[in-house]
Amino acid sequence: MPKYTRFPKVDLPDRRWPDNEIIAPPIWCSVDLRDGNQALANPMGVAQKLRYFQLLVDLGFKEIEVGFPAASEIEFEFVRTLIDRQLIPDDVSIQVLTQAREHLIKRTFESFRGARNVILHLYNSTSTLQRKITFDMSREEIKGIAVRGAQIVRDQIATVPETTVRLQYSPESFSDTELDFAKEVCDAVAEVWQPTVQNPVIFNLPATVEWATPNVHADQIEWMSRNLNNREAIILSVHTHNDRGTGVAATELALMAGAQRVEGTLFGNGERTGNLDIVTVALNMFSQGIDPGLDFSDIPSVRAQYEDLTGMEVHPRHPYGGDLVFTAFSGSHQDAIKKGMDRRADIQDPTAAWEVPYLLIDPRDIGRTYEAIIRINSQSGKGGVAYVMSREFGFDLPKTMHPEFGRMVNQATDRLGREATKQEIFDIFKQSYLELTVPLELIRLRSLTDEMGDHTITCTVKVAYDGQIIEITGRGNGPIDAFVHAMSERGWNGFSIIDFKEQAVGSGAGTEAAAYVQIQARDGGRFWGVGVDTDISIAGLKGVVSAYNRSRLA
Known part of the structure; x- marks a missing residue:
């Protein structure tokens, strides 16, 4: 005789409960x-x-x-x-x-x-x-x-x-x-x-x-x-x-x-x-x-x-109350949540049907927040990283930039052997894009003028190249084009700009502009750069420098 036996069925051939619904508490x-x-x-x-x-x-x-x-x-x-x-x-x-x-x-x-x-x-x-x-x-x-x-x-x-x-x-x-x-x-x-x-x-x-x-x-x-x-x-x-x-x-x-x-x-x-x-x-x-x-x-x-x-503890995965129940590590989950949340943000009616993939309910309805919905580890994807950058720091990275920065964060979490905090993600962003000064560093924008009256911009900037401070000048159909021509005249070329986006970061008097610049090198490699400044023109020039330096370090 077996130690354990099957519990007997209930003789209820006309059971009705499978067709019923819970309609009231x-x-x-x-x-x-x-x-x-x-x-x-x-x-x-x-x-x-x-x-x-x-x-x-x-x-x-x-x-x-x-x-x-x-x-x-x-x-x-x-x-x-x-x-x-x-x-x-x-x-x-x-x-x-x-x-x-x-x-x-x-x-x-x-x-x-x-x-x-x-x-x-x-x-x-x-x-x-x-x-x-x-x-x-x-x-x-x-x-x-x-x-x-x-x-x-x-x-x-x-x-x-x-x-x-x-x-x-x-x-x-x-x-x-x-x-x-x-x-x-x-x-x-x-x-x-x-x-x-x-x-x-x-x-x-x-x-x-x-x-x-x-x-x-x-x-x-x-x-x-x-x-x-x-x-x-x-x-x-x-x-x-x-x-x-x-x-x-x-x-x-x-x-x-x-x-x-x-x-x-x-x-x-x-x-x-x-x-x-x-x-x-x-x-x-x-x-x-x-x-x-x-x-x-x-x-x-x-x-x-x-x-x-x-004296008891609620398990991190406990439904609704656990620390991790509104958290996604999986890249595909993160991407779907970000899209759902972005779409939700555009809906003005708070009573509109809840439609966010992977989230059964709106966390706000039970006193939870969006802050910890997405956390980043080596299993995370580009969507989750982009979500953190957008929601926590105000940087709306261009979609084609997501894979590049996502890989950087994944590599960092692999080295860490754990998930990355939001601040660590932002630090990776700063180190990878905003703080690159080798070999080229933009020191000051000297002048930006339309001397010919034909919308041709003359750009003069003070830069440091491999530690040597010099002044360069170029002309083009805009500040970035003029700056690229100035670089080309110095032989710092070998790339073309293939994408450019800008946005405001923050609000009020202290609002900064972020410029995202993507270049393509002669060998076909593509690199994003990011520049931030209160002046959108300077932000664009910094974005070019960031992308150029990344291509040289690759």
Whole structure:
């Protein structure tokens, strides 16, 4: 017999969920302060929990599981602190967890006395493994625990007349409980609690362990949704874990299968591989045009608070929140992103459809920026380098210049053995184009005149050639043409200008001009040069010098 066996399929030949769509957000319930907290190497204290609770309220959660108050004094004290300090908004329900044991249930009711809105979350394990290994009990015995717990809860409600108590039951380890038995237990609990459409019960069906593929979980949820008694008086909730790495997918398919409520944590913190990541599910909905009802417009702040309070770190590749999720190293990706971003910049309507290759959403919508979208290493391409030069430093390199400068940066990152910072990229640009003074250096433009009155320009400049300072003069149909003729008369020729572009860099009184000059040498080699100056004519001459020097150094 094999050590591992395939998880059985659900007999649901007429399953409907594959044709359904998620069109509205579910009810969200954060379990960060219980499931998330118990999974920390160093659980949060009361002060940290209070800050975390406020974070969850600020994000828009209306249901927050605040703990297992009968499990420890810290848990009990935290619940009391929230109530005694009146820190719970009127529209927020706190959720308290308890096993189906009499003394734990009574202690739980003591913990929330005086609260306005409470969800009492009762649970007991129902799976075959739990019955066989943990409890050594029959199905009837396990159902009896649930029913007896439900009866105690029902009777205790009278002890807190000032509190609106909503009831929730979880057949723990639902994911490997026989469906007919999960239904039997839930129906038995409902028989005790007598839910109505106006006062529904929450049946939370946890994938305590993720045993199967997400489609099997969806089948389980649809089967329960279609077979539970008095379905209209039930809010069906899911609580997935991530043992197989598909907790998000399982939740999304469960919503298609009839789930109305989702329990999870920020960034998926929880036991083993974690709970469901609510951030990802909510922003996945956002990316499809659905308002999730939670405010993740400042993900960097949420992440910073989460990391500070839990001691956990969000992985660099974590969806939406990771450092690198809006970053591209691949050259082809960078080029496509640059084109999309440039096109977006020309669109004045901020509500226009988002169309940028490789970016699922606009980073600005969740408080991220464009600054780190493209980072440069040896795998990067010309588009990414050009993007950095344009967005960070204002140099719109001509497209035919992209490959030349891209190669320079790639070679530099190969030598570095790491990615290049934006400043390092600009330093390469300056060293390669703006600071070349060998063999030719432009010292000063002496004069630029139209002496003949026929638009023929006479250009006189002071230069240094191989360290020797001289003055040269030439005539042509413009400053650059005249300067090239002056160089030719000195024998510094052997090239022709094949492309020229100029642009303004910056704005206001200090605006500089950048001139991009491409030359072709006699041997066919092509070289770009760049000149920058407040005077566009001088910038052009500097561009010629830059290109000439690059051709001589090749």
